[in-house]
Amino acid sequence: MNIGIVVFPGSNCDHDAWYAVSENLHQHAEFIWHDSASLGNVDAVILPGGFSYGDYLRCGAIAKFSPVMRAIRNFARDGGLVLGICNGFQVLTEAGLLPGALVRNDTLKFVCRTVALEVATSNSPFTHQAAKGQILHIPVAHGEGFYIADERTLDQLETDDRIAFRYRENPNGSMRHIAGILNEQRNVMGMMPHPERAADPLMGSTDGLFILQSLAGAAVQSPV
């Protein structure tokens, strides 16, 4: 299986995602440059962490206009699996592929820390290899990871079982402790924690592999 990793100017976790997919997950990974009009022959797409276009405006606000985002929209509409990590999550909300927004941490400071995440649903292509309620230890590293949405959206996410992960100890003020969410079709997920940083025993945790392996397993049967 083939996983595409999008590179925006300013992406800086692109190599980390590539390494985790190819060296830890033993799958094929390739980079997709931000001005590509097509995704090529990929089974799933990862939007990696970093500071796309410097994120001097709003995180992800400029990346959503990249040519590659049109291709990603089409890919997602057709059921393709899209995982946005950290800045990738921010880009997905800016692009309207996921509801809500990510704003400045309530501490007003960047935070890099391994956090305990509760798997809130195992009913998704990204979490099916984990059990609901299972605790995963995965690092966060962001200045703007405070998930906000209006009450109706939050209720809807809960009703639809579309909250993928919740923080055990909320590092950024996120509403309802939300760390990751799914779209309605459940083929697009955004999460602030970095599973690619928890894919190698040397890094202290391999819990991120639950997510990457779920993705790899699901992508094989994906309709695209």
Next chain:
Amino acid sequence: MITPGIVASHQLTPAEYDKILKLLGREPTMTELGIFSVMWSEHCSYKSTRIHLKKLPVESKHVLQGPGENAGIIDIGDGLAIAFKIESHNHPSFIEPFQGAATGVGGILRDIFTMGARPIAVMDSLRFGPLDDPDTSERNGRILEGVVSGIAHYGNCFGVPTVGGECMFEESYSGNPLVNVFALGVFRHNEIFYGRATGVGNPVIYAGAKTGRDGIHGASMASAEFTEESKQKRPNVQVGDPFTEKLLLEACLEAMKTGAIVGIQDMGAAGLTSSSCEMGSRAGTGVEIDLMHVPQRESGMTAYEMMLSESQERMLLVAERGREQEVFDVFKKWGLDAVQIGVVTNDGMLRVKHHGEIVAEIPNHALAEEAPRYNRPYTTPLRTAPLHGPDVHSSDLTADLKALLASGDICSKRWIWEQYDYQVRTNTIAGPGSDAAIVRIKGTNTSVAMSLDGNGRYCALDPRQGARLIVAECCRNLSTAGALPIATTNNLNFGNPERPEIMAQIVESIEGLAEACRFFEVPVTGGNVSLYNETLGAPIYPTPVVGIVGTLPTAAPTGMFFRNPGRRVILLGGLGNPDCHEFGGTQYAKVIQGLIWGCPPKLDMEYEKRVQECVRELVRSGTVESAHDLSDGGLAVALGECCFGPNNMGAEIHLDSDLAPELLLFHEGPSRILVSTANPQKVFELARNKNVQAADIGVTLEARLMIGNRDRVLIDSRVDELKDSWANALERLLHNPVLVANA
């Protein structure tokens, strides 16, 4: 017409100006005077220290590039090399903490990737005024917060992990904080680039951000003391753009792969001036540039302003003639300016044209290599501390330990380092808070360990001995992590070298560093000198800082924390035998007694080396479950720190010593490392082979730290109480300085 007043305002002495007249054979233009003033500034020319820096050892079988290039390079095997260097941004960080620190990170990163290496780690050595002084703590805290967020802003966005460092507090840094930034990059031997303008006729290319009026005379500012007027120097500080730097990194590394680049150097201090004349001087060539082609952010800039601008995120390249388009294409892909601004010539001159006129024409060699060198007079090092201190008698040693654990220098710096992305690039095996940071090199079985160390207190008492001790400690940090120390970079932070008692501090420190670096076989491959760190006549403590790097086989780190109950706790190197004078430089003297006095600890370098060999073998062979070196706060603090891991482990320690309890617990004698092990016999055996003392001092257990000497209990506390003092102190100090001071 250049008047003596104009010369003086460029911080050139009359004698230096005469030398310029002689070199040129005529009066300089204003642009030329500006160019000389920055190139001959202390910051760029090292004119007060160069003759002493020659005393440092610079060679070993590992060194591929010593001092004189943008960064030092050492071989780490597998065809790989690392480039690393430290640089200061002290003066800008005081004037504008956020941007001063941010651009400090940007500058050192460019020094690394201009050599072709991809930066994979950053560390910071920081010094501020105290956070518990009712008069200055608010400002000191503000400077700290600004510096930390500046480092975080730049490093996090650029995508380099900030993996370690140190942060200390002394009154002498109140008006003059120190921000020393270290960076390290990795590449293959055949990917190394140098800052040389070779090949007459080759195009000289400007790449990166546009030139503005920011940072003009930054190098000269960094070469003067602070006075009341310094506040007006804020426009001298540059503004950093880490996004552009990230693009510049990727574009440079990609352009290098085309094979069309023959030389490259970043525009750091003195910007366009230093990059062009240094590249020419190294290659023995001339460089001719036309400022008309320089991408500009503002209109109406004069030649003087453009040559002296320190706008950030800019590079100067020399490409092979006929292949410049390949270079332009790469920069265009990354959305950056890259234009030809000149050509390499054969006459050795830096020739600058503007609006069709020649505005500067100076031999490159004169600028880069013929700056004045001073053998400044020196007497005995400035010393204000008394030789004798108050008697030591504590009424509550447990309270003393808690006070030390909660003091600025010793407490947890988590509040700082959680603001840094210390994991990006997924190589960080041991991050901030460890004795040494460890970063693996992907695709190999090799990891690189690194540590930054300085100790202003020791150097204030005896700069030569202080310098020897910091090299020993830095090497010890690496050895404790299982690494073999290989090479050093240093940042020498001192006051005004024109004062003989300050110059004496500089000379003694350099000689101490030279002796220790030679002994521990860690040659100096480069570094930085920051002088004139004085505000209103008050100098900082003499503060040499060393960054030492080493290698080790990649493996899960051993770490400092006790892991399991029932393990023997062994003190390698022994309890030590300090005399009372040596207690005057300790954290105990500073924090509990409220002053420093006496002299730094003794150091037996032969013994130190054997202790380090011993621990390195114990860690690499997996014989010990934890290893932590003793430094600030001595044995008791180190024992506390071993207990602050995730498992709430403690220890019961029984000592057998004639020393006074305060000395026994808190003296800072070197060459000592705490290990815990399930296999004590193997530890004793190896220690015996190495002729190193190994004192079996106790056993690990849960939740409690008890330290006794013979029949007397000295310290007894729950671990969570100690940990609370240590873990939350910095936040308490920052948010409630007065409460803490009065407590």
